[in-house]
Structures are given as structure tokens and as C-alpha cells.
Amino acid sequence: MFYVIGLGLCDEKDITxxxxxxxxxxxxxxxxxxxxxxxxxxxRLEAFYGKxxxxxxxxxxxxESDEILRRAATEDVSLLVVGDPFGATTxxxxxxxxxxxxxxxxxxxxxxxxxxxxxxxxxxxSFGQTVSLVFFTESWRPDSFYDRVRENAELGMHTxxxxxxxxxxxxxxxxxxxxxxxxxxxxxxxxxxxxxxxEVEESRKAGILAPDTTxxxxxxxxxxxxxxxxxxxxxxxxxxxxxxxxxxxxxxxLVIVGKRLHHLEAAYTASYAIDGxxxxxxxxxxxxxxxx
Amino acid sequence: MFYVIGLGLCDEKDITxxxxxxxxxxxxxxxxxxxxxxxxxxxRLEAFYGKxxxxxxxxxxxxESDEILRRAATEDVSLLVVGDPFGATTxxxxxxxxxxxxxxxxxxxxxxxxxxxxxxxxxxxSFGQTVSLVFFTESWRPDSFYDRVRENAELGMHTxxxxxxxxxxxxxxxxxxxxxxxxxxxxxxxxxxxxxxxEVEESRKAGILAPDTTxxxxxxxxxxxxxxxxxxxxxxxxxxxxxxxxxxxxxxxLVIVGKRLHHLEAAYTASYAIDGxxxxxxxxxxxxxxxx
Numbered sequence: 275m276f277y278v279i280g281l282g283l284c285d286e287k288d289i290t291x292x293x294x295x296x297x298x299x300x301x302x303x304x305x306x307x308x309x310x311x312x313x314x315x316x317x318r319l320e321a322f323y324g325k326x327x328x329x330x331x332x333x334x335x336x337x338e339s340d341e342i343l344r345r346a347a348t349e350d351v352s353l354l355v356v357g358d359p360f361g362a363t364t365x366x367x368x369x370x371x372x373x374x375x376x377x378x379x380x381x382x383x384x385x386x387x388x389x390x391x392x393x394x395x396x397x398x399x400s401f402g403q404t405v406s407l408v409f410f411t412e413s414w415r416p417d418s419f420y421d422r423v424r425e426n427a428e429l430g431m432h433t434x435x436x437x438x439x440x441x442x443x444x445x446x447x448x449x450x451x452x453x454x455x456x457x458x459x460x461x462x463x464x465x466x467x468x469x470x471x472x473e474v475e476e477s478r479k480a481g482i483l484a485p486d487t488t489x490x491x492x493x494x495x496x497x498x499x500x501x502x503x504x505x506x507x508x509x510x511x512x513x514x515x516x517x518x519x520x521x522x523x524x525x526x527x528l529v530i531v532g533k534r535l536h537h538l539e540a541a542y543t544a545s546y547a548i549d550g551x552x553x554x555x556x557x558x559x560x561x562x563x564x565x566x
Numbered sequence: 567m568f569y570v571i572g573l574g575l576c577d578e579k580d581i582t583x584x585x586x587x588x589x590x591x592x593x594x595x596x597x598x599x600x601x602x603x604x605x606x607x608x609x610r611l612e613a614f615y616g617k618x619x620x621x622x623x624x625x626x627x628x629x630e631s632d633e634i635l636r637r638a639a640t641e642d643v644s645l646l647v648v649g650d651p652f653g654a655t656t657x658x659x660x661x662x663x664x665x666x667x668x669x670x671x672x673x674x675x676x677x678x679x680x681x682x683x684x685x686x687x688x689x690x691x692s693f694g695q696t697v698s699l700v701f702f703t704e705s706w707r708p709d710s711f712y713d714r715v716r717e718n719a720e721l722g723m724h725t726x727x728x729x730x731x732x733x734x735x736x737x738x739x740x741x742x743x744x745x746x747x748x749x750x751x752x753x754x755x756x757x758x759x760x761x762x763x764x765e766v767e768e769s770r771k772a773g774i775l776a777p778d779t780t781x782x783x784x785x786x787x788x789x790x791x792x793x794x795x796x797x798x799x800x801x802x803x804x805x806x807x808x809x810x811x812x813x814x815x816x817x818x819x820l821v822i823v824g825k826r827l828h829h830l831e832a833a834y835t836a837s838y839a840i841d842g843x844x845x846x847x848x849x850x851x852x853x854x855x856x857x858x
Contacts, residue, residue: 287583288584359684366687380792381685384677385675389653392652392653392680403691496675497674500670542658
């Protein structure tokens with residue numbers, strides 16, 4: 275059996291009982307480490323699972339799937355994935371290959387940011403399509419995400435914005451010299467994300483994002499529990515100007531609040547606001563919420 | 567501490583390690599049984615958790631929250647919820663009450679249909695807002711969901727349609743006589759859902775849903791593993807005409823495929839199609855997928 279197992283969002287204890295049983299029964303266990311990053315090191319997972327983990331970067335999952343699937347028809351092999359196996363990056367490819375080889379497969383689901391974002395107090399029902407925001411560089415400032423945000427905004431839907439993570443990056447020099455030396459991972463911060471959004475609004479001018487009247491919610495380390503998880507609500511300008519400590523360690527995601535904001539959503543999220551009075555004022559005057 | 571714990575989608579083994587530890591340490595454990603239904607009886611959960619579960623219907627969670635939160639400031643109390651605590655029904659209300667009483671709270675996330683639907687092979691990124699479909703009666707045929715489906719469709723996004731579940735229903739006679747005798751639970755089937763969708767299309771005529779050229783995917787018992795989970799893809803007409811056994815036992819959900827369907831999504835989902843050739847033909851001719 276080939277298992278693809280979601281690890282959930284935070285640490286070694288977020289795996290399900292079914293997932294843990296599959297790991298314990300597997301002869302090889304791969305850990306995919308690309309799209310997202312758990313809050314704990316690999317060694318802590320290994321100690322908890324009582325298994326050695328083979329690190330598989332995204333390339334390996336795509337190009338060496340035969341090695342991963344080796345003997346999976348007769349033994350159990352597991353591939354561990356942060357969040358849910360069908361979250362931001364789907365694992366349809368390797369599942370198709372397994373099936374083509376007649377290997378039975380089983381997906382073990384878990385929480386991902388795509389559903390756990392509901393913790394911010396906005397209804398999952400009212401989210402439109404999800405967008406990803408990549409780090410802008412001098413020469414590469416892709417802005418097609420803006421069309422998606424606009425489509426959601428025009429319908430009044432909320433938008434979950436997933437922020438870029440750079441792992442296994444090489445400096446230009448190391449790349450040119452063929453040295454496999456990697457830079458430390460980089461995670462996009464909330465202020466960077468907001469300033470990129472506002473930069474694109476500035477050039478595209480559809481009037482979707484306004485620094486002082488568009489509400490947004492920054493969610494950090496969702497599922498990490500009190501003292502770790504952080505949810506911070508504010509206008510785009512407030513979030514952009516907030517000191518970095520406001521949001522704490524990665525990972526961060528951002529929700530742009532849609533105009534269909536319900537007054538109960540507004541009231542709940544106000545408890546996370548940098549300035550609750552202003553939050554409610556904008557919810558009332560700009561979003562049309564009626565708190566009476 | 568007051569814990570709100572997601573149980574995931576199928577059975578007792580879908581809980582996370584963190585969730586199980588919280589249950590074991592709790593002096594009282596409530597099981598919310600309203601919005602959705604696990605595939606196993608309460609007794610099996612109790613045996614596995616080694617704890618007695620107190621059934622809490624939705625009413626009780628809303629009206630007797632003080633009883634649920636009793637002594638949670640000094641002891642651990644858990645509320646178990648099928649799926650994720652912020653899935654279809656959010657539990658913001660009782661969390662707010664707990665906070666108002668100074669009770670520390672922790673949400674333990676899990677998979678819900680809102681993210682596990684990715685198992686059907688469509689990208690979660692490309693889903694628009696989610697809709698709920700209730701059983702039509704002689705006199706009550708609410709069709710506001712159609713506006714949401716249309717909004718998604720016009721943007722080419724997929725729509726997850728959650729199907730009605732009726733639990734604790736009373737017959738009119740029992741209701742009139744005040745007898746608390748409940749009818750057996752009813753779950754909306756895929757053919758019923760599709761025929762309701764088509765009935766509303768018939769009257770609203772926006773040309774969003776066509777029996778022979780709109781693609782849809784029925785997902786049943788997602789997370790249940792091979793032999794239990796079932797994913798069936800077809801035109802609306804094919805799904806409507808399929809014998810009930812095609813979909814098996816509840817729970818069922820339906821995905822209406824949006825026009826932005828990617829050719830890789832179309833190729834993957836074709837493996838679930840009632841008629842794979844027709845599926846690809848429509849994907850190509852109506853949805854504009856290019857398989858070359």
C-alpha cells in the first residue's frame with residue numbers, strides 16, 4: 275500500500291491515529307519538504323514516530339517517483355506531506371503513477387490552511403478562489419494574482435492569500451559556479467505581502483485595495499494554540515505598518531476581507547483587531563455591516 | 567482549558583494525537599452531532615477514546631453553553647466536532663463565550679470536506695464559494711444557492727455543493743401532538759441534488775447548468791479509503807440517472823466543475839468518469855481543455 279499522509283499544520287502531534295499507524299507499519303517513510311514547513315525539525319518527528327524519515331524535496335517526488343513507489347505493491351510505503359495531501363500542492367501525479375503500477379493507494383487527510391483559516395472568524399463558505407503571492411524581484415513582479423483578488427472582491431468574497439516561501443535557494447554566484455550551497459529559507463512577512471498588494475493596486479488601479487479602508491486579517495501559525503497562533507486584524511495600512519513582532523515567527527497567511535462581510539463575522543474578528551473601534555467603524559461604513 | 571476538537575471525516579482513528587490527548591485529560595467530553603455525521607456509532611468512539619461522550623445537539627451547544635463550559639477554567643473540557651471546528655458550522659459563538667468568562671480555549675484542527683474535497687482531483691485553488699442545498703418540500707423550494715453557483719460559474723470556478731442532512735426530524739403528527747419521536751435521519755442523494763439543481767436552472771434559465779454538457783463530480787465518504795470512499799464523475803444527466811448503488815452510503819457531496827478546468831484536472835478526474843471518453847470530449851469541446 276502507498277500512503278500519502280497529511281501531517282496537519284504544526285507539529286508531530288497533529289498527525290491522526292490512522293496516519294501514525296500507517297507510518298509505524300511502513301518499511302520506508304518519505305517526508306516531503308517543499309511547499310510548506312512544519313514548526314518542528316525532522317528529528318523531532320522521527321523521535322515521535324519511531325521511524326527514520328527520508329527527506330524528499332518536490333523534485334524528487336516528481337522525478338524519482340519510481341524509487342518512492344519501489345516495492346509498494348507488497349510493502350507499505352508512506353509519503354508525509356505538511357497540511358493535507360490535496361492542499362496547496364496536490365499529489366495527484368504520484369498517486370496516478372502508483373495506480374498505473376497497480377499499487378493500492380490511500381490518502382490520509384488532515385487540516386490545511388485551506389480549511390483551518392476559518393479560525394480567523396470568517397465563514398469558509400464566503401471565501402472565493404485562493405491566490406499565491408510570490409516574492410517580487412527587481413525584474414520579476416508577476417501580478418496575475420490581482421485578477422483573482424478582483425474577481426473575488428467584485429462578488430464580495432474573502433480571499434485567502436498564501437505567502438511565498440523560498441527554500442533551497444542558491445545565490446547567483448553559487449548557482450553560476452554550480453555549488454550546491456543554499457541560502458537560509460525565507461518566508462514572506464505580512465508587511466511585505468501588503469506592500470506588494472498595494473504596489474500592484476497602484477499600477478492596476480481597479481480600486482480593489484485601499485490602504486485605509488480595506489480590511490484584512492493576518493493569520494500566523496494557525497493551529498499552534500494560545501501563545502503561539504496569532505490572528506491580527508486591521509486595515510491594509512495598519513498591517514503594513516505594524517512592527518514585525520506583531521505577527522511573530524512564520525508561517526503567515528493573509529485574508530482580504532470581502533464586502534459581503536456579515537456583521538457576526540465583523541464582531542468576532544473585531545476581537546483580533548489592532549484597533550477594534552476603527553475595525554467596526556469601517557465594517558459599518560464601508561462594508562455595510564449593521565451592528566444594531 | 568476548553569478544547570474544540572475536530573474529529574476528521576470518517577471514524578475514530580481520524581482524530582489527531584493532540585486531540586486524543588486532550589480527550590483523555592478532560593473531565594467532560596461533549597460530542598456535537600448535528601451538522602454532519604461520522605461513519606461510526608458513538609459507542610465505537612467511546613471505546614476507542616476510553617471516555618464516556620455526552621451527546622450535544624446543536625441546540626444544546628447554542629443554548630446550554632454555560633453548562634458545557636462549567637468548571638472549564640480549572641478543568642479540561644472538550645467539545646468534539648465532526649470535520650474541523652471551523653467547517654460548515656463554525657463554533658465561534660461558544661468560543662467567544664468561553665473567552666468572555668476568561669476560560670483559555672484551544673481549537674484542534676482536522677480535515678473537513680472543505681479541504682478534503684481536493685481528493686476528487688480538482689485544485690482547491692480554483693474553487694469559489696461553497697453552497698448548501700436543502701431538501702425541497704412541496705411549499706419550500708429555496709433557490710438562492712443558484713446565485714452563488716452562477717457567480718462561481720461566470721468566473722469559471724468550481725463549486726462545492728454540500729447536501730442536506732435531516733436528523734431529529736419529527737413527523738407533522740408527532741410535532742402537533744408534542745411527541746418527541748424522531749424520524750430516521752435522511753441524507754440527500756446525488757440524483758436528488760442534481761434534479762433539484764436542474765429544476766432551479768429550468769426556472770431561472772441563466773444557462774449555467776446543462777444536463778448533457780455540465781460536468782460534475784460526486785464525492786462519497788471522502789477519506790474512507792479504497793473500497794469505501796467513492797468518486798464518480800459525469801455529466802449532470804449521467805449522475806442523475808445513475809443507480810443509487812453507484813454512490814453507496816452517505817455522506818455525499820457534489821462538485822460542479824467550472825469552465826477554468828485545467829487539462830491536468832480533466833485528465834485526472836477522467837479516471838473517475840462513468841464514461842471517460844465522453845468526459846474528455848466535453849472537457850475538450852465545452853470546457854476548452856487541450857489534451858495534446
